[in-house]
Amino acid sequence: MPTSKSEPGAGRAGVYDLAVIGAGPAGLAAADTAAALGLRVALLDAGSRPGGQYYRHPAPELGAARPEKLHHGWTAFARLRARLAASPLVDHLPGHHVWAAEAGVPGDERRPWRLHATRGPGAGDRATVLARAALLATGAYERHLPFPGWTLPGVVTAGGAQAMLKSSLVLPGRRIVVAGSGPLLLAAASSLVAAGAEVPAIVEATSYLGYARGLPVLTGNPGKLAEGTAHGARLLRHGVRLRRSSAVVEAHGTDRVTAVTVARLDARWKPVPGSERRIACDAVAIGHGLVPQIELAAELGAETVTGPDGAVALKVDARQRTSVPGLWAAGETCGVGGADLALAEGVLAARAVAGRPDGGREVAVRRRRRAFAALMAAAHAPGPDWTGWVTDDTDVCRCEEVPAREIRAAVAELGAGDARTVKLLTRAGMGWCQGRMCGPAVACLSGGGGAAGRPDSRPLSCPVPLAQLAEPVRSVEQPGPGPD
């Protein structure tokens, strides 16, 4: 991945053939495939190292001899990373957080895509990358459902616990309850116990019976079953107990979490009175599945689809094209489905951009994995009565400290009927995270269902220093001047 300006072989023109946003499984596969087909590629990524969240790995300074111990499919990543490092056609641009995408006009050389990125806090830390086509591979972030005490230090996200473990080799505590819903819980718990944590329980809100309805889909995805079995075997070996149809309904502590209360749930996720049990712990890792990160495309008016769990994803055609001309998408941005699917879609998207026919293998993988993803999303969709464990005092919006009481009052007394009106009346979702943490919960409490409907409009997809916005675009990041 040549990042040096003097790297020989880098393109000399100011316009790339393709800009890939995100260097996770989908983005890496896409950049690799596109370069193999002769395209000049800019691979922009917010992270300092390639891999995204799935292949997140220790900083080189930590000297990890066996990083694969915290991963599935590490060899696929190692191969992609090596190929990209050797490719003269891919410029990896780490630490580039794209905050806006200006659509280009396909076929018009004078009007390419313009991708604006921030690289740091300084006024000059901005970059604009020009490309004939753009591919969105920005992945997903976690969905969260609030409960009393979820703002206590020591309550962290399941993905966050994994991310901190994978990149910095640390744990939030020694005795960690893992709770929420979805397959990420098994993966997170499996990593945590491998790294020495005690996991007294995995608390899963669904019954897992939803999977029984999809036996043909399950047998068509033996790899997924094997992955689940591997996690299950490790968890069994460490004596980790899976509590199905249950939820953490309260976290206890004053300055940090010291215990949780777990209750059984009925089929609609309503806590069963009298079923509460207390479990001592010094950390909690929570998560209720993932939500596609699609702000850049949504801002361009790209069409979306709503999945069985209420999550909104980008609508793509058989060749990974979005409804915006010149904009492709791959992986979790098209609906959460895992790394194998992301790798296959990255290849398919890159081949489409290059004008080549599809590979049959990737098409088959996509069909099987998309079916599995739909089954998974339906099985773990939040039940309608989860709000039963949210007390009036529970902060729903963490940033603005808006308790459920205020949101309920906005609905019951002020007549708000959707998340946007609730936001304007209470400031829920108006803080630093811009509703990424509380959005689905506020929508439910507002009577608007899960995350259904159009995603919020965010002209800037991430915080950008004002000085950078004020700075006129003088220089466009070049693919490298070349040795002339």
Next chain:
Amino acid sequence: MDPLDLVGAEPGPARTILFDGRPVPALPGQTLAAALWADGVLAWRTTRNGGRPRGAFCGIGQCFDCLATVNGRPNQRLCLLPAEPGDTVTTQEGHGHADLEV
């Protein structure tokens, strides 16, 4: 087993950062949030309204719960910042602008 043993990590010597004036070791390559977790510290800011303690939540720069004052600059996300030798982290109270004259 601990996380370092699991992956066979052999980091260079720990450097020292200061958290509210107290020295805390940080391994090269770790973020500031990670160094604090490794030292058993889970909270490094208090909220603007309730004065409640908060620390890292999402771990990937999305939630902004891990804000603190770093080397005098408020509202820095500790889960994204690599720990550099001599970094000074101060618990951030409220909006973090108490020291600014506005």
